[in-house]
Amino acid sequence: MPPSKRAHKVKNTTVQSSLDGQEETESVISQTKSEHRNIYYRLYTKEGPLESNNPIFSNDPFISRISSKSVRPPHTAASLKKCICKIEDVEGPQMGALYSSLSEREPLEDSARLVLRGNSESEPGPGSSEVDPIILVVDKGAAEKRPKPASNTGSNELPTWNSEREYIYYRLYDDDSEAISKTSFDENDSSLGRIDIFTIPPPHTVASLKNRLVHVEEVSSQNVQLLENEDGEVTLNDDDALTLLTDDVPGSNEDRPMVFTYTQTAPDKTTTPEIPSFSKRLKATGGWVVNARKSDASLRTGRRDVITSLAKDVKCSRSMTGQGGCHAGKFPDSWGQNKFTFNLDNILQQLEPIPDKQGTTGDAPQIAIRKTCKALSSVIAGVERLQISQTKSEHRNIYYRLYTKEGPLESNNPIFSNDSFISCISSKSVRPPHTAASLKKCICKMEGVEGLENCALYSSLSEREPLDDSARLALRGNSEPGPGSSKVDPVIFVVDKDTAEKRPKPANNPGSKELPTWNEQQYVYYRLYDDDSEAVSKTSFDESDTSLGRIDIFTIPPPHTVTSLKDRLVHVEGVAGSDVQLYKTEDGEVTLNDGDAIDLLSDDFPGLNEDQPIVFTYTRKAPGQTMASGIPIFSRRLTAKGNWAGAKLDATWHSMKTGEIFQTDGVQITFRLAMSE
Template sequence: MALRRFGTIFSKSSTKSSDEERSRLGRLPTYRTSLTRAPTYTTHAAGPSRSTDPEIDANLSAITEMSSVDMTSAAETSSIAGTITEATVRSGPRCVYYRLYTKDGAIESYNAIYSNDRSLGRIDAKDVAPPYTVILLKNFLCRIEGFKTSDNSNLYLSVPSYTPMEDDTRLSLVATSGPGLYEHEPVVLVVDSINEREAVKSSREKLRTKTNVGEVRYVHYRLYTREGALETNSPNLTSSNDHFLGRIFPGSVSPPHTAASLKAYLCKIEGFPSTENATLYLALSSQTPMEDSTHLSLLGQSGPGFSEHEPMALVVPSRRRSVSGPKRPLKKYKPEHDPHYVYYRLYTKDGAAKSRTSFNKGDSSLGRVDTLFVAPPHTLSSLKCHIATVEGISTLDMQLYEGASNDEPMIDDQRISLLATGYPGNNEERPMAVVYAVNKDPWKLYTLQHPTFTKKIQVTRSHQPSRKGWLDVKADEVLLTDGVETYTSWSPGDIYARYGYTAVNSAGKVGFVYGGKPSTYCKSYETSYR
């Protein structure tokens, strides 16, 4: 009997009658787990279709119908490519789970259901006005979250989706299956900005609150400037004292998950006002940064930054931050990994010099740096810049040799595999040689502490703000800067941005000066100082 029924189901005549009957009864499409076929939703960008053959889809739907009649269990089983997953079908009122974001990352929902995952909210599907379309669901979510309905907000079918759904797409919200059915597969609302959010009474008291969301996957990363590693604002201090290794919950990154959205979120939590000139590397060993449009798999069981031993790397142009990290008890850094060092001997033109990183009292010219503190890409230039920073010397008249017996210095753009085993200086018995020139030029002395300040600017208009963090400057005064335009505010309550540069004056004082729009106080003095 069972074989006869399956044979009938796969016949064309039965398929046609099943489709007609289902159309007459107005049955809605069945959503199951993330591994189960779902109807194709039209998005802003063309992509691979979820359905390939209408007859096959009809047969699969018929099998699902028969299974729902013959099986009374609350668990349904789906199998694709040999993988079997059991998912519990929700009983009782149909809910829609969603996550809330701006373009900079996750924000707290007024309908949060977890105290430690507040961007995840849920609503009763019956509260959405029919007909159930993307635009109506989007407008309802915006309203209950305190946002004005806007063409700039987007609704995604799920967190991993790369393109938003079209506004006129029909949704199945009141059936026992549909988008946002499971809390681990929520729909996603991305709003334009949080600045104009209105206070709305939360409906959280109507919902059951949980405090445990189970095991979560993190994205690990290390933070750098060109000079070397920076402490992160988001360390994992529960199991590590490494303040240079950060981690984030990937659900906090705004969809679509690309290198650009991840970079924007990391810059935000690390206190950098802009992603301009910031670069993101897939791994510490990567030689080229990722393109902003690169798609990233952040929510799977594997992906970039999945392991703290293989973190991603964010390289920012300056140490200047707009947000400081939380105050933490100071601990002496002790690497929990097996450290790999670059050993080198420090020389001037007159002979051996004392190294600031010396670890042997009987051999003061022998120094070393941890390879994890050298910024990607790992080239001789990045290694030279890091050594110059820790030694307080300038890269202007500095040369690196593979060994003291070598006659020719190494080339700046030469690649060095610092995470491998055979890089130059990997053994203290065969250290590299660093030769630098002692120079008493005051400008060059300032670059010892600020190796990236290589450009001169000239003040065109006197300005004495006498404020913390600002430089008092006079007309025609020459300053050194890194050439990266930044901005700050005049006071904590000031809503207007002041554009300019972080610079050092002839007295060695560092601070902010006007240099860009809307008012120009400085001009380029020369292309490059060094």
């Protein structure tokens, strides 16, 4: 008898020793069939995910699977590529790149042998899990040529992909400030976007993430940058690897996003003209499915997704399968050293034991991560809210005032009803890294001011020198107040007068009456004199003392010197700028020099008190020079009997309030309001 037949006979004899061989025969066949397994895979081009012709989930059309028996032996990377390309109708498998995992940085060589059969838990082969499938990156041109798949009428019957979605969060900035992200999910924070990590093609590097964001946001690929966080101090290099399947990757938390910056008009290249400007926002009020298949880009009810995968954020002091009792948990290091407690028995009672291979649960139940997270979420919900609140508080308001060299300039976005020269922006609106130049660009954009080179930024009203464009600014956090953290001491933005005149007039704000009132007014008091004696001041506030005037300290542009105060008074009083002088007191013994600094934010500066004003003198006719013919002499006084917001209707008119005193030359003239034309 030939050895092969003898061996076969022995094998049959062994099988017959148990219930006439029936049960053991079925076991052998079952074990042999089990050597074939499913191979899960995802399709990509270099720009992002590619829909499969044979999706296996109703809400994720980019993942599919084949049986290992469909792959022609020997099982190599080349034979697996050919098989997938045939099923997906993709030509040119030699142009595709196969990665054994999402985390791999290099594609497989075509000759690489793959373990595609068997279900060994100790050594699972490539593609054995939906969570970590094989990746096939195909040529974009080949992907576009493949025939469109027939409509799958049974797609509604497919199961749902229930794996917890994980995102990369990022904040979007253009040249000047924050921009509206096309992937924004919070209507109150439109520059914050996110993308599913499974939409990023391998290899997972900064370069591949950049390419994906360029495609999603539809911006030019030139001059784009990724910064590690909103501080903007660490720039990520294109070759840096990103371990997106771990818990320690930039942008993994919503409250600590990465920063993605782009240039609106790159050198010698502009954004594709077919791409429209998306300036209006719509909020989905319900779900919507295209082709009976939910995709990651389809509309979803406008709500904030709840992330329950807390197991990766919480470290327990002992194993979850231990005995009961009250045990301490610990925040991650980034949360500080605070502690909280939870009752292990109560958590275990909420979990269903998972049977082992023998069908028994055992004394210590095995706990699924998902169920553990669900149980823990209710315990530390308050803690999570506290963490998010504390982190988001790193963003703060930056208060600023606008000026030309002659005086204050109205803001397009005032925050007080009685002071239209002060406004504020959020620190998140300023493009990182936070420098004087980036803050200037942001304010210019908000205020419609062109010509950044003609602007000066002062960190405070008390500063004598403007900031260098490269100066780094602490614009986040409230522990050590940075520039602009106070309404009383805002950042100061001085723009060129011609530039200010060219900016478009702000739209009339019908809600301005609803704004709060600014109650921090403080004045410099002065007495006005011409060549001969006291003169009637245009800012007088006491009809029995018309030469006593006052100006709000916040109307004086920096730097706060005698020169800037003089310039402001010349402008307010409408007098010639030559032969003007300031004296410290009415004694007239101490002349203030032009270069002297005046600390207007202190409690000790000349003119602080009404009964101790400074003295401002001017010459009606300087030697060899006459007063400008366009400046009339205002010798008559008018007292306002009502309120009128004329300046809001036409900038060439004055607004007035009841009791205010106006000086006039007595000549009656008639003009038409600009709005009435």
